[in-house]
Amino acid sequence: MESPWRTLENHNPVVSGGDYLAITSDGTFSFSTAIADGSTCNVTVKEQPAGQNCFVTNGSGTVSGANVTGIQIGCYNSGSLDPAFDTDGIVVHNNAASGNGKDVGNSITTDATGKILVTGGSYNSSGNYDMVIWRYIP
Structure with a gap:
C-alpha cells in the first residue's frame, strides 16, 4: 500500500514571517532571512496543495542563540x-x-x-x- 504522506507538491510555499520558501522535496530546508536571537518564529503552510492537507509540527517558538531545528512539515492525501x-x-x-x-x-x-x-x-x-x-x- 502506498503511503498517504507526501511532501508539499507544486512548490506550495511555506512561510516564516514575510519569508516564502517553496518546498520541492523531502529533506532539510532553510529560509533566506535570519531571525534575530530572542525573536519569535512561526512557520506555516501558505497554501494547501490540491487534494492534500499539510501541517507544521514544532513550527513556532522563540529563537535562543542557535539555528531553529525540529520543524517538520507533513502532508497527507485528503480522505485517506x-x-x-x-x-x-x-x-x-x-x-x-x-x-x-x-x-x-x-x-x-x-x-x-x-x-x-x-x-x-x-x-x-x-x-x-x-x-x-x-x-x-x-
Missing part, C-alpha cells in the same frame, strides 16, 4: 486512511468492545492537524462501558 492511529489505517468501526453493538459517540473535535476525533464508549461483553476514541482524516 490514518495509518498513524492504527497500523492498517482502517477507520470502519462497529462494536468496539465486542459487546452489544451499542457504540456511542459523545464528543467531537479536530486536532492541530485537522484530523477528526470522536470520543465515546462501547459496552463490552461483560456489560461494562469502555471508553473509545475514533480518529478520521478529513
Whole structure:
C-alpha cells in the first residue's frame, strides 16, 4: 500500500514571517532571512496543495542563540486512511468492545492537524462501558 504522506507538491510555499520558501522535496530546508536571537518564529503552510492537507509540527517558538531545528512539515492525501492511529489505517468501526453493538459517540473535535476525533464508549461483553476514541482524516 502506498503511503498517504507526501511532501508539499507544486512548490506550495511555506512561510516564516514575510519569508516564502517553496518546498520541492523531502529533506532539510532553510529560509533566506535570519531571525534575530530572542525573536519569535512561526512557520506555516501558505497554501494547501490540491487534494492534500499539510501541517507544521514544532513550527513556532522563540529563537535562543542557535539555528531553529525540529520543524517538520507533513502532508497527507485528503480522505485517506490514518495509518498513524492504527497500523492498517482502517477507520470502519462497529462494536468496539465486542459487546452489544451499542457504540456511542459523545464528543467531537479536530486536532492541530485537522484530523477528526470522536470520543465515546462501547459496552463490552461483560456489560461494562469502555471508553473509545475514533480518529478520521478529513
